[in-house]
Amino acid sequence: MSINFEKAFGIHEAALNIREQRAQVLANNLANADTPNFKARDIDFSSALLQAQSSMQSGLVKTSHKHMDSQIGREIPGLSYRIPFQPDTGDGNSVDAQIEQTKFAENAMQYQATLRFLDGKIKGLMQALKGE
Numbered sequence: 001m002s003i004n005f006e007k008a009f010g011i012h013e014a015a016l017n018i019r020e021q022r023a024q025v026l027a028n029n030l031a032n033a034d035t036p037n038f039k040a041r042d043i044d045f046s047s048a049l050l051q052a053q054s055s056m057q058s059g060l061v062k063t064s065h066k067h068m069d070s071q072i073g074r075e076i077p078g079l080s081y082r083i084p085f086q087p088d089t090g091d092g093n094s095v096d097a098q099i100e101q102t103k104f105a106e107n108a109m110q111y112q113a114t115l116r117f118l119d120g121k122i123k124g125l126m127q128a129l130k131g132e
Contacts, residue, residue, distance in 0.1 A: 008125060012118050014052035018045060019111040021076050026104040029082075029095050037092035040082040042103065048078030 022043040032038040084094040 008121060009118060011049065011053050012114055012121075015049060015114050016111065016118075018043065018048045018052065018078075019107055019114065021048075022107050023104065023111070025076070025079065026100055026107060029100045030097060030104065033093070033095045033097045033100070035093060038095060039093075040084070040095045040100065041079055042082045043076060044078040044080065046078075048076070051077040 022045065025041050025043055029038075029040045029042075082094065085096065085099070
């Protein structure tokens with residue numbers, strides 16, 4: 001009997017990928033905090049995860065190394081412009097550095113929580129393999 005890692009880890013691989021993409025988007029927002037006319041963006045984690053889960057269940061499987069990857073040319077799921085809390089400051093930039101830093105820290109903590117969950121799953125699988 002073999003171990004099916006997709007069943008063992010579930011949606012957590014996709015969750016890590018989405019959290020990584022979100023960290024990149026938030027870091028980009030922070031890097032462009034002083035760029036005129038830059039619009040802050042964010043990923044709606046819930047909708048992106050639902051989309052990732054539905055694509056996992058779609059049954060599409062790459063059966064040949066010659067097949068194209070289904071992710072090529074796709075926009076990041078759940079990516080949208082953030083609605084600013086404060087009125088425009090005159091330069092057209094919608095980045096609020098404090099909000100971006102808070103969202104970045106929150107995303108980092110959630111990323112770490114998912115890693116710890118997966119670490120526990122892996123340790124459990126290792127114990128099962130060892131017969132403990």
